[in-house]
Amino acid sequence: MLPAYIPNSSAAVFGGGRPLDGGKTLKDGRRILGDGKTYRGLIAGTLCGMLLGLLQMYYLSRQDTMFGVTLPSFGELPGALVVIFTLAFGALIGDLSMSFVKRRLGLKRGAPLPVVDQLDFVLGAWVLTYLVSPGWFTASFSFYVALAVIIVTPLLHVSTNIVGYLIGVKKEPW
Secondary structure, three states, rough: OOOOHHHHHHHHHHHHOOOOOOOOOOOOOOOOOOOOHHHHHHHHHHHHHHHHHHHHHHHHOOEEEEEEOOEEEEHHHHHHHHHHHHEEEEEEEHHHHHHHHHOOOOOOOOOOOHHHHHHHHHHHHHHHHHOOHHHHHHHHOHHHHHHHHHHHHHHHHHHHHHHHHHHOOOOOOO
8 A cells, every 4th residue: 555655745745836627617616626736746646656666566575574474565567567556646546536526515625524535545546456457456455454454544644644734745734
């Protein structure tokens, strides 16, 4: 999951510039996504997620256990690159999808939507990865692994958002 965990924070740090929706609104008068979703953020977030995945692959090539636990692999190249990309890009697509939903609900940029805010990127990463690499996905995400991700992710998400707020990268601590 590491390639899926880093893209959103990387997009916040390195983003900015032209919004993905070009400033356009739908018939409801609300922005499609908003100013916080930019081309630069999408590209930077995806690249940072992929970089972390490549570093993870490098580490796994040196040793396959950590603290006595066998670490999962992304598989062999070039398939591993596809998996890393779908985890990173899918995380951002999940976040973008929920931004679209939040705009339709009339929520402003940065408004909290508990649980959804903490897991939208996981769902996006999982859906895209499953669609592109179903064999790898089902071999890597057993019921218990998926359950652990669903439990641990909100805790990590809240913690990293508070840090982002404290260092001035995020405007809200959620």
